[in-house]
Amino acid sequence: SPFCYWEMRNLLLAAVATLLLCSCSAAQREATSCGYNACPKPVPGRYNVHLVPHTHDDVGWLRTVDQYYYYEVQFIIDTVIEELLDNPERKFTYVKQLVKNGQLQFALGGWCMDDEATTHYVDIIDQHTQGLRFLNDTFGDCGRPRVAWQVDPFGHSKEHTAMLAQMGFDGLYYGRIDYQDQALRRKTRRMEMVWQASQDIGSPRADLFSGKLYDGYCQPGGFGFEYGDEPVQDDPQLYDYNVEQKVKQFVDMVNSRRQVYSSDHLMLTMGCDFQYQNARKNFKIYDKLIKAVNARTAAHNITVYYSTPSCYTKSVHDQNLMWTVKSDDFFPYAHQAHAFWTGYFTSRAALKRYVRTASNQFQAIKQTSCLAGLQRAGPQLEAKLDLLRQAMGVVQHHDGVSGTEKQVVAYDYALRVSTGINQAYSLLQSAWANLTGDSAAYSGMSSCSLANISYCPFTDSNNNFYLHFYNPVSHPVWHLARIPVKGRYYVVSNQQGQAVTSQTIPVNNGTLRVPERAGAKSSYELVFNVSTIPAMGFVVYRVAAAAPGSPGVSTFTPIQSVFMDSKPADGELDWRDGGSESLNERESLDYRPVFAPLKRDDVIEFSQLKEAKKSNPIGDSKMSYMAYYYGYPGNNSAPEFTASGAYLFRVTGPVVNETHVVWSNWTYQVLRKFANNGDSLQYSENELTVGPIPYDANTGREVIVRYNTQLNSSATFYTDANGRQVLRRVRDYRPTWPLQQTENVSGNYYPINSQIFLNQSDGSSFMVLTDRSEGGGSINDGQIEIMLHRITVRDDALGVGEALQEKGSDGRGLVVKVTHWLAADQSLPSSSRRRRELANRRYREPLIGYLTAEPKVKSWSGLRRPLPENVQVVTLDDWRGPNTKLLRLEHLYQIGEHPALSQPVTVALGQLFATFNILSATELTLAANQNLNSAQRLQWRTPAGGGTTVGDAAREAEERLQLEQDITVTLRPMQIRTFVVQVQYL
Amino acid sequence: SPFCYWEMRNLLLAAVATLLLCSCSAAQREATSCGYNACPKPVPGRYNVHLVPHTHDDVGWLRTVDQYYYYEVQFIIDTVIEELLDNPERKFTYVKQLVKNGQLQFALGGWCMDDEATTHYVDIIDQHTQGLRFLNDTFGDCGRPRVAWQVDPFGHSKEHTAMLAQMGFDGLYYGRIDYQDQALRRKTRRMEMVWQASQDIGSPRADLFSGKLYDGYCQPGGFGFEYGDEPVQDDPQLYDYNVEQKVKQFVDMVNSRRQVYSSDHLMLTMGCDFQYQNARKNFKIYDKLIKAVNARTAAHNITVYYSTPSCYTKSVHDQNLMWTVKSDDFFPYAHQAHAFWTGYFTSRAALKRYVRTASNQFQAIKQTSCLAGLQRAGPQLEAKLDLLRQAMGVVQHHDGVSGTEKQVVAYDYALRVSTGINQAYSLLQSAWANLTGDSAAYSGMSSCSLANISYCPFTDSNNNFYLHFYNPVSHPVWHLARIPVKGRYYVVSNQQGQAVTSQTIPVNNGTLRVPERAGAKSSYELVFNVSTIPAMGFVVYRVAAAAPGSPGVSTFTPIQSVFMDSKPADGELDWRDGGSESLNERESLDYRPVFAPLKRDDVIEFSQLKEAKKSNPIGDSKMSYMAYYYGYPGNNSAPEFTASGAYLFRVTGPVVNETHVVWSNWTYQVLRKFANNGDSLQYSENELTVGPIPYDANTGREVIVRYNTQLNSSATFYTDANGRQVLRRVRDYRPTWPLQQTENVSGNYYPINSQIFLNQSDGSSFMVLTDRSEGGGSINDGQIEIMLHRITVRDDALGVGEALQEKGSDGRGLVVKVTHWLAADQSLPSSSRRRRELANRRYREPLIGYLTAEPKVKSWSGLRRPLPENVQVVTLDDWRGPNTKLLRLEHLYQIGEHPALSQPVTVALGQLFATFNILSATELTLAANQNLNSAQRLQWRTPAGGGTTVGDAAREAEERLQLEQDITVTLRPMQIRTFVVQVQYL
Secondary structure, three states: OOOOHHHHHHHHHHOOEEEOOOOOHHHHEOOOOOHHHHOEOOOOOOEEEEEEEEOEOOOOOOOOHHHHHHHHHHHHHHHHHHHHHHOOOOOOOOHHHHHHOOOEEEOOOOOOOEOOOOOOHHHHHHHHHHHHHHHHHHHHHHHOOOEEEEOOOOOOOHHHHHHHHHOOOOEEEEOOOOHHHHHHHHHOOOOEEEEEOOOOOOOOOOEEEEEEOOOOOOOOOOOOHHHOOOOOOOOOOOOOOOHHHHHHHHHHHHHHHHOOOOOOEEEEEEOOEOOOOOHHHHHHHHHHHHHHHHHOHHHHOEEEEEOOHHHHHHHHHOOOOEOOEEOOOOOOOEEEOOEEOOHHHOOOHHHHHHHHHHHHHHHHHHHHHHHHOHHHHOHHHHHHHHHHHHHHHHHOEOOOOOOOOOHHHHHHHHHHHHHHHHHHHHHHHHHHHHHHOOHHHHOOOEOOOOHHHOOOHHHHOOOEEEEEEEEOOOOOEEEEEEEEEOOOOEEEEOOOOOEOOEEEEEOOHHHHOOHHHOOOOOOEEEEEEEEEEOOOEEEEEEEEEOOOOOOOEOEEOOOEEOOOOOOOOOOOOOHHHHOOOOOHHHOOOOOEEEEOOOOHHHOOEOOOOOOOOOOOOOOOOEOOOEEEEEOOOOOOOOOOOOOOOOEEEEEOOOOEEEEEEEEEOOEEEEEEEEOOOOOOOOOEEEEEEEOOOOOEOOEOEEEEEEEEOOOOOOOEEEEEOOOOOEEEEEOOOEOOEOOOOOOOOHHHOEEEOOEEEEEOOOOOEEEEEEOOOEEEEOOOOOEEEEEEEEEOOOOOOOOOOOOOOOEOOOOOEOOEEEEEEEEEEOOHHHHHHHHHHHHHHHHOOOEEEEEOOOOOOOEEEOEOOOOOOOEEEEEEEEOOOOOEEEEEEEEOOOOOOOOOOOOOEEEEOOOOEOOEEEEEEEEEOOOOOOEOOOOOOOOOEOOOOOOOOHHHHHHHHHHHHHHHHHOEEEEOOOOEEEEEEEEEEO | OOOOHHHHHHHHHHOOEEEOOOOOHHHHEOOOOOHHHHOEOOOOOOEEEEEEEEOEOOOOOOOOHHHHHHHHHHHHHHHHHHHHHHOOOOOOOOHHHHHHOOOEEEOOOOOOOEOOOOOOHHHHHHHHHHHHHHHHHHHHHHHOOOEEEEOOOOOEOHHHHHHHHHOOOOEEEEOOOOHHHHHHHHHOOOOEEEEEOOOOOOOOOOEEEEEEOOOOOOOOOOOOHHHOOOOOOOOOOOOOOOHHHHHHHHHHHHHHHHOOOOOOEEEEEEOOEOOOOOHHHHHHHHHHHHHHHHHOHHHHOEEEEEOOHHHHHHHHHOOOOEOOEEOOOEOOOEEEOOEEOOHHHOOOHHHHHHHHHHHHHHHHHHHHHHHHOHHHHOHHHHHOOHHHHHHHHHHOEOOOOOOOOOHHHHHHHHHHHHHHHHHHHHHHHHHHHHHHOOHHHHOOOEOOOOHHHOOOHHHHOOOEEEEEEEEOOOOOEEEEEEEEEOOOOEEEEOOOOOEOOEEEEEOOHHHHOOHHHOOOOOOEEEEEEEEEEOOOEEEEEEEEEOOOOOOOEOEEOOOEEOOOOOOOOOOOOOHHHHOOOOOHHHOOOOOEEEEOOOOHHHOOEOOOOOOOOOOOOOOOOEOOOEEEEEOOOOOOOOOOOOOOOOEEEEEOOOOEEEEEEEEEOOEEEEEEEEOOOOOOOOOEEEEEEEOOOOOEOOEOEEEEEEEEOOOOOOOEEEEEOOOOOEEEEEOOOEOOEOOOOOOOOHHHOEEEOOEEEEEOOOOOEEEEEOOOOEEEEOOOOOEEEEEEEEEOOOOOOOOOOOOOOOEOOOOOEOOEEEEEEEEEEOOHHHHHHHHHHHHHHHHOOOEEEEEOOOOOOOEEEOEOOOOOOOEEEEEEEEOOOOOEEEEEEEEOOOOOOOOOOOOOEEEEOOOOEOOEEEEEEEEEOOOOOOEOOOOOOOOOEOOOOOOOOHHHHHHHHHHHHHHHHHOEEEEOOOOEEEEEEEEEEO
């Protein structure tokens, strides 16, 4: 076999292959070369039907990725290859030959078909880079997918699409859009369009020809032969001879579909989930169908042939039609009334968080490996990243981080990521040892992966230790450290050996409920400011146990009960009570947690994810717990207020003041107000611990937090797309069609990757920055609502076959801890800067190494100077040898967000990094599989004109020159530029 | 493709192929020649596990035979061939090569895997002959199946097995035996045995090595990879790596199974219904499993390889072990307590009758075609039999005539048979035209296929016509003709032109309910005796409409109401009232129909066919209608008697007296007593018309007739097997294990193909001869009970997925008309003679041709002299050219049934037939695919010794000589001898 397991698997499975069998041999194809030249020739004067054999092979859903391979996908590979080789001459050649002659093509070519709602942009870029690199390495340019294939994700993202455009795709196809949207598009023949996916990047660079498949990606009803649909029975002797009937059925179906498209071509996707395990069955019957239809072409003027999405795209393009444009996105997705697919924005909140932190670690390990030049010692070091690279690629799947997979599959994803991180961790040790010449200190470096449950085995067994804070951000950052410890009294010293203010706080109730803490001695958390950590660099702090009263020792701050009779006094829970400092523009912010016992009228109804097939889709998904927070600048008037059931505690100290609220035995909240540490980008933190959610047979619980402000937000709010572009959302409104709203809540939910905020016309704003992907919206003016955690009572009958009822290791419901960063601003530039930079920091949070030996180097930066505040290194990765790197830089702002920071910015690359010089740079497309200069995309006519403008061309030529001559790059708002660079280590 | 549709289909589908993939190439096989030489070499000192890939492809069940081919089987053929060719050298050769080198083998090789309970012996022989001939013609001796493969039928017949033995098979495997029987056999390691299947034929000729598969024919649980069972995952990098676990699972399974068998070999049947549509999936995983198990052989002493049933059989045989013997049968089959599969003995009673009549016509057409020498005009005439031949082959399937298929499939079978008969009918016209030189008369000959509903379009439109009665029996027969006519008055003249007594009777109520009679003018039936019709010959009668009172005109006998107040007087329904003649030994027979309204205690509970999976298997299958008939020689005392609900009518006439009983609007009965016509083998006829059976959601109705006698039958009764051997049945008893009876009724039901009877120690007996296969028994001493028709209210959850609720063309429940011939005797020889000859006549009833023109020849016989009374021609068929015929003769009696007729009988073949002389004869095995002299079978050791006895050998040598020198054959009791004969037409 020419391919090993992983290669074969990735060939078809991860690449989500689309297959072309040209039954008429080379004669029907235009030439023997691949790409569009390998396409069948359109038949002039006929309506051309493109039969597109394809197989849709989730990399995890009801089964794990490995199980799918072994249960199903290997047989698809085998029988499909056999079939393709079978035709026309039945000779045995190799898979590469099939790719070379265009019989076997790939669509999209990412490591998976990723989700679009819950994926972070860095992960999106990574997984496409990884998949397309595999195809490039294996098959060369003939293996390069020409079109993107997002046929299963449950809604489509503008940012994701903009990135696909910048990856060089010529077209994009999707299977699911809102049913009302689709009805209108069918009626107006706007099923295909040019999506102008970034007004910052502009046309045509961020434009992508985008087509909605007629009704999903499976074959038309009645033609699912592998599923047992009635086959073509073409022997006239048969009692069931049905050729005329099948042809009529086919022609009727085609004629019905052609009404909603505008070209002379129709794409029929002839496949579905895990089809072609018996490729013979499909091809044999399709062969007969094609032959029968074409034999009667004079009667219906239809011609049909095997084709691929790229061939279809090319055929449509070549008709040079005028296309309408779209500039919003396709969220939220509802497939029928009341059936909004918005629960998955939050589903498996713990996995979503794990993926986010793993992504940060993955990027940081790649950065530090490159900075240290580990690959100079051989590729085996780099190979230690493979498992993590693959795991991160797989988990981006639309049944992965999306949370829509079975429980056993979710476990498998998490195991893969965990195994990957464990294997890659030694790279981090080696990198720091190498960079500081201090292997004594770093060979024993460990992490505390359970710090999120306030448990660190390292600090359990060490009284004195060093903390190595690595900051992956391209700018210096302040960090509020929170270290699980076993004692109350420590002296914390900074990189200069100076004691810093610290505070110990008992581990709180919410955390104590987690079974993994069994045996933990960590009873406290040591909190202090780390200010500042250098850009892409580290500082080392020392922590030493000390006697109470020692100089510089931490303040122990117990959790103190707050007496309540019937209700707290007005202002009792004002978040400012914990602190003593004046807090700039946020000083008048006033939070009041209020417990609202469940009343009939308060119950908010959610449509469960994929709920539609039930007669009453909202019947059993009442939300039975709600936490309300009231807050608005300058207004202390009390809203309606009920305290029963809520228990209040308080922590007061020099670093942080905390208010703890025990809402119930499964809902615990900590509101944190930090003392001013000098950072200009301060925020409050709201930690919400939810779970185990009580389960009873008839009650689904979808727990939200609702932030009520008195901002006049005019039904409008803003959410990010994949952590980058921000989209304006208007309640009960869609930009492109007259919405008939059927769900007040779930119909107004949108994916939140990193940020959601409200603006008022006077420039006031309120933002929530999330630590993972969540779903939320603004159900009432002035309000932000975010779903935190959810269980459902039954399956939604859309395939997964399980209710969402995550369990912890103790068999009880899973406990999820979410932290939101909250901030209010009085002006939009201030708000934008805080939001962009804090979102960047949230994702790229410092990695903390725990050391027993004192490291020689206490502070270091991988950058010779910090990057401009609006620029961030997205990728620094090894690439084909020790002196070649893949480098991506991004502009963090959109146009108009900030007077200065939204401007183009120029960065010289040559002496940017501390450990190597960049000798030359070549710009690539976003997923790094083509040189940008030579990459060509199909251009599409739109009413506003298409094609590169003169200004664009001049600018691009100038920037090419800048890069070639000065190794200097200019980044424009929202731009991500990708380079392969030749380096020389210093 | 080297094979056309029918050939390919038959190759795998009809032959129920078993496939061998020798993964180790020729090296592991003993030689390159086929047969046992192609088998893998057993590994000495190891426990040898034979993996037997096979596919079980019903020729109709949930889908029709064609649908199955197009939906499923063609892909099995394709992918299996591909797989077999794939290994070891992946070269493309042809299927014949696979057969030749033993990779592709066939088991059984009949046209189908026939049912054993409801099939008639003539059909059994035909369908095996047909399938084995196809294999022989296509593949030569390498394609000859060595073992029989009856893995799905629901019980096993002694006669069927005796015939398989005489066909030359070396072994027989079955999948279903009574659960108690199986438990004991497992415990005592008697799962394999030598079945001595005919004490008349004797050992070893009728002996067959017979093995019960461990628990059915599907792969062991957990190894159904095509069904999605966990595959072997053998990459150690996998999270789900499971090779050790799968090996352990396999070894544990093997070790558990080996406990119940006694040899060093174990057969694992690795396949199931319609498997190997994706042969790659199975073989790829099995390859891995085999490799993994054998790699660890030292640990468990097990070796495993691909094998076939014949290779397994040979390996077991070669160990020369001693085997226990069995001489009873395997009916009835229960797979667990209360779950007797006896309903299917009766299911689809109309189909069962249609198959029986079609079989008779099929035989008659073959006979007459041969007698007329039609094939001398070219094979195209013979080809007109093909559809009927194939239809008859298919319908013998164990989901065919058994009645266990879906409704749509039953329709398809009936359509095939009907189409076959229609196509073949012209052969009959040609044959008679040819034989009599009278094409003027016979070109317009028609049949009245609706005579069973008293409707004949021919007599509707003809007042005067000729009736051509052809008698397929090898002896002259009397026939009681019953012709649908539109008038009351006819003169019927015999072949000599003499008027014969005739009678017209109004069409009765039961028949009138059938929708197909719409438009029929046939309002009467004309009844008269035809005595006698020559052996294998015909007579012509004339029927002419006449005025009332004309000489010799028929007597019109209206149906007269019988007044009843509360109940008929004692003896009112005495069947003798209709007649005036003294009736020999039956004269004191006294029938009294009694209507028993349903009372709680009368309800008899039936376990439905395949009922077992329900918690209460008998819950909804109450029998809600019962008809009782009391009768016993010499005893007129009235039993309990209730008349309410019954309406009586009477017909009295010179040919027949009838008593009509209307039990309800869906149950109609006619009891007929015929005037003495001179036949020594008289009987009474009981016609029962049942249907449409009322349907309500919770009541299954299984309608029986119960004949109560006062015979002291000592719990004992007798039923035939496939119309030949009679088996002694004892209520609540099985000969080979201590029965724990769980069902008083269904647990005592047995298949009745043609006859059921009771004997008393003084020689008194009572018999019922059926017109089709039915189920029945003797639930109480002196009683015979037969199920007539049935509906069920729901599916039995064993696969068919439909309740049995047959519909007529009007959408109402199907109406079934059953006739039983009843007779009592005072001595066993008399009873045996009546039973054997009447059973022969019932099956081989005269074919009636309707003619408008007067035929020249009025009487004719195809035999120069009738055969001896105990000999019958089973088969006279064309065979490879116009002057070669296939001829079978049978001895109709078992040993001891009759002092004279049970003796051996000798027949000279040379001048036997009227139209040709037989020049030479070669004896073949029963299914005609081997010369008997050269056929060799494996011999098996049994306690009584095995092998041919000296006497047998001497007798056989003598009979060979007799055949060669004198073309004369001796037939011993129950013997069927098969000859290919060279003929010369006269």
